[in-house]
Amino acid sequence: xxxxxxxxxxxxxxxxxxxxxxxxxxxxxxxxxxxxxxxxxxxxxxxxxxxxxxxxxxxxxxxxxxxxxxxxxxxxxxxxxxxxxxxxxxxxxxxxxxxxxxxxxxxxxxxxxxxxxxxxxxxxxxxxxxxxxxxxxxxxxxxxxxxxxxxxxxxxxxxxxxxxxxxxxxxxxxxxxxxxxxxxxxxxxxxxxxxxxxxxxxxxxxxxxxxxxxxxxxxxxxxxxxxxxxxxxxxxxxxxxxxxxxxxxxxxxxxxxxxxxxxxxxxxxxxxxxxxxxxxxxxxxxxxxxxxxxxxxxxxxxxxxxxxxxxxxxxxxxxxxxxxxxxxxxxxxxxxxxxxxxxxxxxxxxxxxxxxxxxxxxxxxxxxxxx
Numbered sequence: 117x118x119x120x121x122x123x124x125x126x127x128x129x130x131x132x133x134x135x136x137x138x139x140x141x142x143x144x145x146x147x148x149x150x151x152x153x154x155x156x157x158x159x160x161x162x163x164x165x166x167x168x169x170x171x172x173x174x175x176x177x178x179x180x181x182x183x184x185x186x187x188x189x190x191x192x193x194x195x196x197x198x199x200x201x202x203x204x205x206x207x208x209x210x211x212x213x214x215x216x217x218x219x220x221x222x223x224x225x226x227x228x229x230x231x232x233x234x235x236x237x238x239x240x241x242x243x244x245x246x247x248x249x250x251x252x253x254x255x256x257x258x259x260x261x262x263x264x265x266x267x268x269x270x271x272x273x274x275x276x277x278x279x280x281x282x283x284x285x286x287x288x289x290x291x292x293x294x295x296x297x298x299x300x301x302x303x304x305x306x307x308x309x310x311x312x313x314x315x316x317x318x319x320x321x322x323x324x325x326x327x328x329x330x331x332x333x334x335x336x337x338x339x340x341x342x343x344x345x346x347x348x349x350x351x352x353x354x355x356x357x358x359x360x361x362x363x364x365x366x367x368x369x370x371x372x373x374x375x376x377x378x379x380x381x382x383x384x385x386x387x388x389x390x391x392x393x394x395x396x397x398x399x400x401x402x403x404x405x406x407x408x409x410x411x412x413x414x415x416x417x418x419x420x421x422x423x424x425x426x427x428x429x430x431x432x433x434x435x436x437x438x439x440x441x442x443x444x445x446x447x448x449x450x451x452x453x454x455x456x457x458x459x460x461x462x463x464x465x466x467x468x469x470x471x472x473x474x475x476x477x478x479x480x481x482x483x484x485x486x487x
């Protein structure tokens with residue numbers, strides 16, 4: 117379906133995105149930019165709360181769009197804020213269906229994809245599936261049914277299959293950085309010791325780390341590639357660091373990931389493992405899921421980390437500063453945070469890990485155990 121016809125059929129003027137549904141993301145960015153009508157949320161639960169505030173202020177029905185991997189994050193605000201037994205706040209969800217049964221996808225999406233419709237039903241959210249052949253008339257008809265749901269303070273959803281929405285215009289999001297993430301990772305690997313441990317965030321960073329190891333003829337045993345659970349890699353790394361205080365742990369994070377669960381910074385700071393190096397590659401973008409800008413492009417994440425208790429903090433915007441900072445934080449031997457201002461952009465031929473998550477876990481645990 118043409119995306120403009122789809123959005124016009126929704127008859128809405130307030131959208132809160134998470135980070136998926138590329139055609140919808142691009143169209144809404146072109147139409148509204150980042151504005152009071154199109155607000156970038158830090159995570160899916162945050163998006164629901166923003167939508168609730170919009171309804172309270174206007175009486176209108178907000179639209180929240182998200183990838184189905186974020187359904188877990190909306191359960192609490194849907195069940196304890198929006199639900200008819202609480203405040204009865206209407207909301208329309210547009211859910212991108214990753215891992216749909218019968219459609220090839222990455223491992224982290226399979227179980228969530230199998231349970232997507234069931235999860236919505238459990239939350240008492242009626243769902244209509246939009247495919248490549250769904251017509252605008254069908255969408256408008258379903259919305260008429262949903263109006264009664266909204267009138268009673270309920271919620272409803274459109275679940276969008278792969279390639280069901282199309283937008284032919286090329287929308288690009290860019291940052292002011294000059295260093296590409298893969299180049300940054302290469303410099304980090306040059307600085308690291310062979311027994312150091314790596315925990316990398318969801319998305320491009322983990323894919324690039326895997327391919328860099330391949331190009332260097334190195335194995336992958338020292339790397340835990342966080343392929344799902346976006347926003348939690350620093351907590352995974354902290355859990356490892358606390359149990360292995362003699363090992364240096366590098367957490368390779370992204371700005372979108374940090375924003376999703378920024379409270380994790382304070383937990384890392386409070387526990388202060390001395391051989392923990394937290395690297396935030398900040399390109400101001402959710403690059404792995406459509407490129408939607410994040411608010412981190414206007415933030416100094418390093419200063420936030422300092423406030424949260426990180427002992428050594430630094431920020432690098434070019435390779436000379438990056439190499440200098442990497443050597444200094446290794447020598448500091450204390451809880452460290454390095455923000456690296458990065459450019460958007462990824463190699464077009466970038467592959468995906470050829471090992472499964474289970475294989476990654478086993479080899480990483482064996483490496484930790486010295487096997």
